Structure formats: structure tokens, C-alpha cells
Amino acid sequence: MSLRSALFGVCALLAGCSSSQLDLDDIRISRFHSEEPERCRPSDVALDERQIASFFKRAALIDGRTLHDEFDWAPCYLEGTLKYQQTACVWRVRAGATGEIECPATELYFGCKDCGDLFEGAAQ
């Protein structure tokens, strides 16, 4: 079993896959990136570090299939770094309320169906 599936399995047993148990520290924002800059803009994902932490706390830890079937892939995202279990990782949060955490040995996916306030509020 890979580390990724082991993490997902553990998470699935805990609190319905909520990511709030994840040990995330030292969240920093590095940059905004858009593959469609006319349509997906910085205002669509204008979150600060505190809101990024809130996103990962509120979002569900999901597998790739759920990410594909139940969420929309936004062409713009905020990216930065954080520490997950003392390991330096890269995170991305996309305008469609999905996120990724890439660590040297694993990649975690997140989706939030209840984060409209973070994204729609960000654009105002």
C-alpha cells in the first residue's frame, strides 16, 4: 500500500474524511498562476494565509476520482509552501474550491463544497 493510499485510508476512518486532523504549519503564499488570465483572475482566489488554512481545514480529503467527478478544475490557483508532518510541501488552491498538497512522498487532494464564502467573498 502506498503512503498516499495509507493516508487516505486513515483519514477515511477519521471524521468522514475531514482534513481538520492534518498537521499543517507555516503556510506561506508564493504566487498566483492562471492558464486563462482573462477568465480566471487573482480576484477569484484572493485568499490570505489564514484563509488558506481555513480552506484546508474545511475541505474534505478526497481521492483523484472524486476530484474528477464532483469538482470543477479551475485554470487558476494560488500556490505556496507549508509544513505537513514536519515535511516541506507545496500547496495549491484553485478557484473551483479544490486544493492539492504535494510532498516528496505523497500528494493529497482536497475539495470543499462549503467554501463559497472564501471564493465568492474573495472576488468582491
Add this chain to the structure above:
Amino acid sequence: MSSIDSEGMLISDRVELRRFQTIEHGDLLGVRALVIHQTDAPTARHTFNGYLSKGNGAHFLIEKDGAIYQTASVKKRCYHVGRYLRSKCLALDKATCDSRQVQSIQALTWTLQIRALDRYERTKDYPERYPMNADSLGIELVGKHLDAARYEEVTAMQKQSLRWLVSELHGHFRLTPKDVYTHPQISYKHPGEASTAEWQ
């Protein structure tokens, strides 16, 4: 050479029939287009297990070794396109969009934009818009999503089977190469999905 029986199943030595009525959702009134997907699963069996309990799926599935399975009748609708259609006029020829309406939609936040564009696109007929569940067949290729940019490369045997299947479906439904799309072309999906598929 294949034929389609009264149940909408493709009859050929090259196709194994493995129908899952759990992924069929009412009648498909016509087939105007084909949409190529990747499963994000390591084997066909993983996807079949998912089809037993889940509502989403596609009409055909091609295993890594090139084996072709028909998983739903071509007379039935499957949920394979996704929630929101992309705008075909914005992607291919902006001059054919209603510029005032599209301009007002593009002023919205991204999440509101994709809903509004979907409503706008669904007022059009195919081929002015991208295909929907109601007028297209889905073809899944077994292959895992690797990272934020890539899926597994489609195998040579999958490409060969996909070419044959697409050619047969072209004949049965009078389609042209312009009527074949990859999933991320028409809906907001991982850009790597089916990006290495070849059908011509």
C-alpha cells in the same frame, strides 16, 4: 465490421459486452459526438466495481491491453460529461459568440462564470455547442491520474483499439473526426485527461 443490436449493444469479436444498467439514465435520443475520457483507475476491474455503486460512467471502456468493453447501451444516456459545459465559441471562434452576453458573463467570478456560460451554451444546438450527456457517447481509457498536470500515457494497444472503435462508431452514427472530443475540451476537468489519446 460491427453491428448494433436492438438493445444498443455493439456486436463484434473485438467487443466484450459488460453492461451496467446502474450507469444508464434514460434514453439517448441521438448520437452526435464522442467524448474520450481516462478512468483514473489502474485496471478495468476497478472501474467496473465503481459502476456497481455509482451513477457516473461511460458507454465503452478500453483496458490497457486494448480489450474493449461495452459498459452501457448506445441507446441510453450516461453521465460522463460533467456538470458544466465549456463555451465552444469562446474556445474556437470568439466572433461567433454573442459578444455582449459573453462579455457580461466574463465579468463574473470564475465560479459564477462557469454556471452562466453553461446556461448560455445549453440554449444552442450541437455542433454550435460542445456535446452533452443527452447527445454523446463516452469512451473511457484505463489510466491513472499522476499529478496536477499528467495522466498515464495511453498505451499503443489502447490507441489501436480506440482507432477501431471510433471508426466503427463514425460509421454507425455518421460522425466525422470533428465530432470527437477529449473530456477537458468540453468540461472543466484535469487538462491531462486523455491528452495522449489518438484516434485518427
